[in-house]
Amino acid sequence: MDLKTWIGWYERILEDFKFDPIADMEAAEYLNDFLKKHENMKVDMDDLPHSDKFIIFGAGPSIKKHLKLLKEDFDLRVFTLIAADGATSALLEESILPDIIVTDLDGSMDDIIRANKAGSFIVVHAHGNNLEKLKAYLPKLRNILGTTQTPPIGDLHNFGGFTDGDRSVFLAVELGAKLIILAGMDFGDIITRYSRPQISEKMEKADEVKRLKLEYAKKLIDWIMENEDVKIYNLIEAKSLKG
Numbered sequence: 001m002d003l004k005t006w007i008g009w010y011e012r013i014l015e016d017f018k019f020d021p022i023a024d025m026e027a028a029e030y031l032n033d034f035l036k037k038h039e040n041m042k043v044d045m046d047d048l049p050h051s052d053k054f055i056i057f058g059a060g061p062s063i064k065k066h067l068k069l070l071k072e073d074f075d076l077r078v079f080t081l082i083a084a085d086g087a088t089s090a091l092l093e094e095s096i097l098p099d100i101i102v103t104d105l106d107g108s109m110d111d112i113i114r115a116n117k118a119g120s121f122i123v124v125h126a127h128g129n130n131l132e133k134l135k136a137y138l139p140k141l142r143n144i145l146g147t148t149q150t151p152p153i154g155d156l157h158n159f160g161g162f163t164d165g166d167r168s169v170f171l172a173v174e175l176g177a178k179l180i181i182l183a184g185m186d187f188g189d190i191i192t193r194y195s196r197p198q199i200s201e202k203m204e205k206a207d208e209v210k211r212l213k214l215e216y217a218k219k220l221i222d223w224i225m226e227n228e229d230v231k232i233y234n235l236i237e238a239k240s241l242k243g
């Protein structure tokens with residue numbers, strides 16, 4: 001998505017969520033300054049693993065079922081694997097290391113740091129509500145690519161995308177994907193412990209903000225399906241994985 005089109009979406013998001021664009025910019029400046037001061041922790045788009053086939057994992061209720069089916073029926077080595085934030089924990093439980101993690105640092109950070117140490121590249125998003133998390137966790141990470149939802153500054157990227165899941169799809173398109181399989185991308189209004197590590201039940205009804213975030217995630221992925229030269233299959237809609 002070009003920047004002009006993204007800014008149109010961003011303006012609607014700012015209005016719907018009442019986010020503060022100045023706070024978004026301050027977080028972006030913090031991330032950019034950190035990466036400038038720690039060149040050895042930074043990577044660029046060319047450094048990220050990629051192929052023309054991607055699987056992108058979201059943190060929805062179907063994630064474990066989809067992971068098990070994919071492990072049985074597909075040679076995962078053919079794909080570049082992207083975990084959206086909290087989905088990283090589900091992959092590690094199945095002994096799968098994602099090639100790339102896309103995160104605003106609110107998944108299970110123990111798992112995300114473990115995967116990053118084991119070799120997953122990490123695409124860290126700065127926004128007005130995660131400045132404290134940037135301060136706490138950036139020093140613990142390596143192989144970082146920085147993203148922002150504001151017009152990009154310095155070394156940061158903005159290839160479009162709001163939630164970690166849809167931003168992962170925009171990233172895959174930017175990296176040359178021709179085929180993308182979506183797993184654990186239920187959208188809807190049920191969230192899991194992978195998405196909210198602090199909830200006590202295995203699943204819960206999403207609050208209104210999360211429900212609206214998932215609505216945007218779906219709309220942005222629909223936009224990609226209609227406007228980009230890529231085939232996207234959501235396993236949620238597949239009648240049979242082999243069919």
Ligand SMILES: Nc1ncnc2c1ncn2[C@@H]1O[C@H](COP(=O)(O)OP(=O)(O)OP(=O)(O)O)[C@@H](O)[C@H]1O
Nearest residue numbers: 058059060084085086163164165185186187195217
């Ligand atoms: N039912 C679902 N529950 C949670 N995530 C889902 C669901 N369906 C799809 N996803 C995708 O999985 C991604 C990873 O989930 P996670 O909740 O960790 O992300 P997030 O973008 O950080 O959201 P939040 O800002 O609410 O913490 C989401 O960004 C979303 O795009």
Ligand SMILES: Nc1nc2c(c(=O)[nH]1)N=C(CO)CN2
Nearest residue numbers: 019127128129162163164213
């Ligand atoms: N300001 C702000 N921006 C965001 C937020 C958020 O909570 N606040 N959440 C996101 C991922 O879902 C993406 N962008």
Ligand SMILES: [Mg+2]
Nearest residue numbers: 085104106164
């Ligand atoms: Mg997140």
